[in-house]
Amino acid sequence: MPYEHLWAPWRLGYIMGDEPAVGASPAVKLLPGGEPGCFLCQAAVEGDDRRKLVVHRGPHSVTMLNRYPYNNGHLLLAPRRHVARLDQLEPREQLDLTATIAQMIGRLERVLKAEGFNVGLNLGRAAGAGLPGHLHWHVVPRWPGDTNFMPATAAVRVIPQSLDALWEALGAEIKKG
Numbered sequence: 001m002p003y004e005h006l007w008a009p010w011r012l013g014y015i016m017g018d019e020p021a022v023g024a025s026p027a028v029k030l031l032p033g034g035e036p037g038c039f040l041c042q043a044a045v046e047g048d049d050r051r052k053l054v055v056h057r058g059p060h061s062v063t064m065l066n067r068y069p070y071n072n073g074h075l076l077l078a079p080r081r082h083v084a085r086l087d088q089l090e091p092r093e094q095l096d097l098t099a100t101i102a103q104m105i106g107r108l109e110r111v112l113k114a115e116g117f118n119v120g121l122n123l124g125r126a127a128g129a130g131l132p133g134h135l136h137w138h139v140v141p142r143w144p145g146d147t148n149f150m151p152a153t154a155a156v157r158v159i160p161q162s163l164d165a166l167w168e169a170l171g172a173e174i175k176k177g
Contacts, residue, residue, distance in 0.1 A: 034082050040064075040134040044080040053163060055170045056104070060096040063104055065163050065170075071140050072161050073112045073170075075104055078136035085123070085135065097137070104139055107173045114141035 034041035043052045044062045056063040060081070066074040077100055079093045089097070101119060108114045118140040122129040 031080060031082075035133060038082060038131065038134050040076070040078045040131065040136060041082050044078075050164075050167060053167060055167060056100065056174055058096045058100050060090075060093040061100045063100060065166060066138070067163065069140075069159055069163075070138075071142065071146065072159050073108050073114060073141040073166060075108070075139040076136050077101055077104065077139060078134055082134050084133050089135070101137060101139060107170060108139070108141050111169050111173045112141055113143075115144060116142040118142060 028036060028042060029045050029047075030036065030041050031044050034044065039052075040062065043054050043064050044057075046057065049055070049057075053065040053067060054062060055065060055075070057080070060079055061077060062080050063075055063077045066076050077097060079089060079097060081093065083089060105117055105119070108117070119137060121135065121137045123135075125132045
């Protein structure tokens with residue numbers, strides 16, 4: 001059987017575990033209560049949104065592209081405040097996050113023509129949270145037939161769009177209002 005090579009150089013930092021935290025520096029500015037090593041806390045602060053992959057910032061929430069997506073258009077939505085549990089959210093944060101999830105789903109439908117979504121969060125390390133200290137939701141666009149033989153036979157996922165191109169397309173949609 002011939003082998004196909006899929007080029008995904010952006011994954012190497014993740015695989016090797018040597019990718020520096022986004023925006024990490026001794027002088028990184030954080031919101032009150034923010035954790036210096038938390039990429040979501042770094043994303044919550046305005047500035048260099050393209051590098052941080054931030055596509056939207058609400059009064060109490062931040063939305064960014066997942067650097068290691070399960071599917072094209074995979075977003076992370078988090079409170080701007082560093083909290084780990086749902087019961088730590090204030091009502092205004094809950095409202096902002098819920099409204100932002102709904103808005104992002106509509107925008108992904110328009111930009112990517114997504115026909116379904118997986119929306120969820122992992123609460124705690126035992127539930128699979130890779131960043132258990134900062135609560136965040138995953139919004140994963142889906143299409144009919146988007147599962148295929150690649151993950152089963154080759155342990156490979158194919159993401160058809162670069163993060164940079166997605167940032168541009170989703171950013172343009174968000175600017176429309």
